[in-house]
Amino acid sequence: MPVIDAVLDWLATSGAMAWEILWPLVLGFALSGAVQAVVRREQVTGLLSGDSPRPLAWATGLGAASSSCSYASVALARSLFRKGASLTAAMAFEIASTNLVLELGLILWLLMGWRFTLAEFVGGPLMIVVVAVLFRMFVSRRIQDAAREQADRGLAGSMEGHAAMDMSVQSEGGLWCRLFSRAGLDSVASYFVMDWASVLRDIVIGVLIAGAFAAWVPTDWLHTFFLDGHGLAAQVWGPVVGPVVAMLSFVCSVGNVPLAAVLWNGGISFGGVVSFLFADLIIVPIIVIYRKYYGTAAAVRITGLFYLAMVAAGYVVELLFAVLHLTPTSRSATVVGAQVSWDYTTWLNIVFLGLATFLLVHFTRNGGWPMLSEMGGEPASQDSSSDHSGHGQHGH
Known part of the structure; x- marks a missing residue:
């Protein structure tokens, strides 16, 4: 039957996409967990006061080392804002933690090529600069004070519990000493599993939507809609409509790369x-x-100014890469028509699934599952003196 064939085609395409991006996701989240395990939350917050270049640079760097889940990053940005970070720095942290993370770069490189990875890491800082300028122009002190008052009321979002948990290693010692200690391994495993739990829904939804687009939407229709072949008109139209497609697709985090x-x-x-x-x-x-x-x-200003910054970053990257002759010309991203076979992707998936299993088992043996139940609301306090792993308290 045509309907059944269409559904099977959709699921097969989505499954092949998921298989292609599995190992870089595991690698990225493992490295992200390691960074989060050794960087303490109170150290981060103290660096983000103000909207001068220094706190914005810190916000960008620290965000890039943090979670890539859009919902978690939004909740974490609010947490930092409540603890004294400026609104501009919190937004810079939010942008970096979703767009400048390692796993996103790896998947872009794998599916679309190194030029897209470079564009992401060039455009991200550009967007942060534009946001900082626009915030100074259009977000008054009165609005920021009202935003802080609203943030302090404790309204929780879907990932507030995840964002509030600080499981970094609290013991003394150098970075490598803390990372390879028992407490460090506990912390890495906890961050790894909880970051996966927070982003898994986004990845699944993103892959399913991308699979549906690839399987069902005629290519000719897409080329017409995006004005492909119309030169300057297509270059002007693309950055304007790109964010609109994203808004309506509800796809976020790493899940938007296949689409x-x-x-x-x-x-x-x-x-x-x-x-x-x-x-x-x-x-x-x-x-x-x-x-x-x-x-x-x-919220209106954040949304509107973010949109303008995204469009501006798209234009600047388009122009810059054209001048440097780096704009890709081949429209043959790996994700479309990908098939599961015994190649390097399969072997890497096996290796990194082993790593994921090790961290998951370690997380389970240390009684980590109750933490996942706290991710939907305010986490219960935990006395660090009774925590054998040395993670520290789950702060608010």
Whole structure:
């Protein structure tokens, strides 16, 4: 039957996509967990006061070492804002923690090529700079004070529990000493599992939507919609419509990379791909969370200014890469038509699934599952003196 064949085609394409991105996800989250395990939350917050270049640079660097889940990053940005970080620095941290993380770069490189990875890591800092300038122009002190008052009311989002948990190693010693200690391994395993739990839904939804696009949407229609072949018109249209497609697809975090690959194969401009990838922070559910966290006035400005910054970053990257002759011309992203076979991807997946299993078993043996139940709300306090792993307290 045609309907059954269409569904099977969709599921097969989605499954092949998931298989392609598995090992870089495991690697990225393992490295992210290691960084989070040795960087203490109170040290981070003390560096993010103000909106001068120094705290914004710290926010960018520390965000890049943090979680890539859009919902968790939004909740964590609010937590930092409540603890004294400026709103601009909190937003910079949020942008970096979803768009400048290692796992995203690895998947972009694998599915779309190194030029897209470079574009992401060039465009991300550009977007942060534009956001900082726009915030100074359009977000008054009165709005920021009202946003802080709203943030302090304790309205929780879907990932507030995850963002509030500080499981970094509290013992003394150098970075490597803390990382390879028993407490360090406990902390890495906890961050790894909880980051996976927070982002898994986004990845599954993203892969399913990308699979549906690849299997069901005619390529000719996409090329027409994105004005492919119309030169300057396509380059102008791509960054404008890219974030809109992201907002309506509800795809966020790493889950938007497979869909970006489909859109690229479908004719969207290079700058349009860049702006699309950044737009995971203005999908409709997250806009609703902004309103809960910071109030309507701040949410409207955050959403609008983010959109303008995404479009601007797309234009600048498009122009810069054209001048440097780095704009990709081949529209053959690996994700479309990918098949599971015995190649390097399969062997790497086996190796990194072994690593994931080791960390999951370690997490389970240390009684970590109750922490997952806390991710949907305010976490229960835990006395560090009774924590044999030395993670420290789950702070608010």
